[in-house]
Amino acid sequence: MLTQYAAGDTSDGRKGVGPLIPPLSDTLRPLRQQVFECVRAAGLIPRVQVAKDLGVSPASVTTITSDLIDSGLIEEVAAPPRDSETVRGRPAVALGVRAQAHRVAGMKISDREHTAVIVDFAGTLIADDSIPRRPGPMSVAELLDAIEALLDRVCAKAGVARAELSGIGVGVPGFVDSADGVVLWSSVLTDRTVPLAALASARLGPPVWIDNDANLVALAELWFGAGRGLSDFAVVTIEHGVGMGFVMNHRIYRGSQRLGLELGHTKVQLDGALCRCGQRGCLEAYVADYALAREATTALNWGHKEGQSITVLLESLYDHAKAGNATARSIFRRAGRYLAVGLSNVVNLFDPALIILSGERMRYDYLYAAETLAEMDNLTINTGRPRPPIEIHAWGDLLWAHGAAALALSAVSESLLSANRDIAAQ
Known part of the structure; x- marks a missing residue:
C-alpha cells in the first residue's frame, strides 16, 4: 500500500535497562559493527560488495x-x-544474518489497540x-497487565516461551526517554515519569527497551522499508x-535530552485549539483524529454518542466528503493546510532525502491532496x-x-557486538 509523490544499527542500543551505548557516526563506529549493519541491511550480500560499500580492504572484511x-x-x-547465469564450479557465497540466533518481540501500546509481533534475528x-x-x-x-497478556498470546501463537526471547521492544505515544527507559x-498512562522499561522487564523476564512510537515507525522503515x-x-x-521520527546518519536522532522532534507539538496557531498535551495551538490539535472528530461534531452539529468509536465518526466524515459535502471537505482541507505548514517546516529545518507520511489516517487522501502538496511547496524555501x-x-x-x-x-545486536569486541580486546 504505497503511493509515491516525488519531485525529483541504527537506533541506540543498550544492555537490559542500563545506560545506552551512545550513538556514533559512521567514521567512529567500530568496523565490525559497520560490517554487521551492512549485512543486515542488505539481507544477502557478498564479502566483496561489503568491502566496496564500506570502502575498506577485502582482507579486513574477511577477518x-x-x-x-x-x-x-x-x-x-x-x-x-x-x-540466465550459468553456475560453474563452486557456487557463489553471500553473507546474511543468522536468523535463528535470536528471537525478539515488538509491541505497540496505543489509545485504541495493542499490537505485537515476534520476529527472528x-x-x-x-x-x-x-x-x-x-x-x-x-x-x-493495568498497562503491565495488558502487555503481559498480549505477550503471552503472541508467544503461544509463535510456539516460543517468554524465556526464549532475547529482548522485547515496546512503543508508546508521548514523551519517552529511551535511554533511561x-x-x-503518555496519553495511555495516568501517571507521569514511569520507569516502564524496568517495570516491564521485572514483570516479563527478558530485557525490555521502550521508545516513542513515531521513532519506532522510523526504525521500521530503516530496517525493513523505504x-x-x-x-x-x-x-x-x-x-x-x-x-x-528522524533518521540522521543511519540512526534515530533524539536531541540532547532524548525527547526531541515532537512535530505534533510544534505551534502553528497562537492561542489556538486545545491539544491533549494541555497546551494550545499545537499542530496535532488540527490534524490528529480527535481534531477532525471535534471539527465534525462542531461544524456538522454531529453528536458524539457515548461509546461511539472515533473511527466510525471519521469514516462517516470521509464518506460525506467523498460524496461532495462542502463542510466535510473543508474540514479535511483545513487539516491538510496545517499539515502543509508542518511538512514545510520539516523540509526547511532538516532537508531530508525523503519524507514518509505514515499511519492509518493516510487513507484520507484529502490530507495529502495535490493542493496540500502545492501549499507545502509554496511554504518551503525556494532553493x-x-x-x-x-x-x-x-x-x-503492525508496522x-x-x-x-x-x-x-x-539493542540485542549492538550489545552482542560490544561484548564480543570487549572479549577480543582482552
Whole structure:
C-alpha cells in the first residue's frame, strides 16, 4: 500500500535497562559493527560488495566476517544465480544474518489497540496478534497487565516461551526517554515519569527497551522499508496524534535530552485549539483524529454518542466528503493546510532525502491532496532544487509493532557486538 509523490544499527542500543551505548557516526563506529549493519541491511550480500560499500580492504572484511560467523551473528548462504547465469564450479557465497540466533518481540501500546509481533534475528515475522481496548489513560498496573497478556498470546501463537526471547521492544505515544527507559508523559498512562522499561522487564523476564512510537515507525522503515538504503529521512505519523521520527546518519536522532522532534507539538496557531498535551495551538490539535472528530461534531452539529468509536465518526466524515459535502471537505482541507505548514517546516529545518507520511489516517487522501502538496511547496524555501520526495504508507498498527521489534533487534545486536569486541580486546 504505497503511493509515491516525488519531485525529483541504527537506533541506540543498550544492555537490559542500563545506560545506552551512545550513538556514533559512521567514521567512529567500530568496523565490525559497520560490517554487521551492512549485512543486515542488505539481507544477502557478498564479502566483496561489503568491502566496496564500506570502502575498506577485502582482507579486513574477511577477518571481521569470520569473527562474526564464529560468534553466531551471521552465516554464509549460497547466493542465488542471476537471471540466465550459468553456475560453474563452486557456487557463489553471500553473507546474511543468522536468523535463528535470536528471537525478539515488538509491541505497540496505543489509545485504541495493542499490537505485537515476534520476529527472528533477521527480522522475519514469526507471529503477530492484537487486542482492542477502550480509549483513555490506564494505570501502570493495568498497562503491565495488558502487555503481559498480549505477550503471552503472541508467544503461544509463535510456539516460543517468554524465556526464549532475547529482548522485547515496546512503543508508546508521548514523551519517552529511551535511554533511561522512562515514560515522562503518555496519553495511555495516568501517571507521569514511569520507569516502564524496568517495570516491564521485572514483570516479563527478558530485557525490555521502550521508545516513542513515531521513532519506532522510523526504525521500521530503516530496517525493513523505504529507508533501508538511505542515511537521512523523516517519518511523520498521523493517527491518534501526530509524531515524527528522524533518521540522521543511519540512526534515530533524539536531541540532547532524548525527547526531541515532537512535530505534533510544534505551534502553528497562537492561542489556538486545545491539544491533549494541555497546551494550545499545537499542530496535532488540527490534524490528529480527535481534531477532525471535534471539527465534525462542531461544524456538522454531529453528536458524539457515548461509546461511539472515533473511527466510525471519521469514516462517516470521509464518506460525506467523498460524496461532495462542502463542510466535510473543508474540514479535511483545513487539516491538510496545517499539515502543509508542518511538512514545510520539516523540509526547511532538516532537508531530508525523503519524507514518509505514515499511519492509518493516510487513507484520507484529502490530507495529502495535490493542493496540500502545492501549499507545502509554496511554504518551503525556494532553493532552485526539487523538494524531497514524499511517500504515503498506510500500513496500520503492525508496522509500529515491527518498529518495536527493530528496537529490540538493534539493542540485542549492538550489545552482542560490544561484548564480543570487549572479549577480543582482552
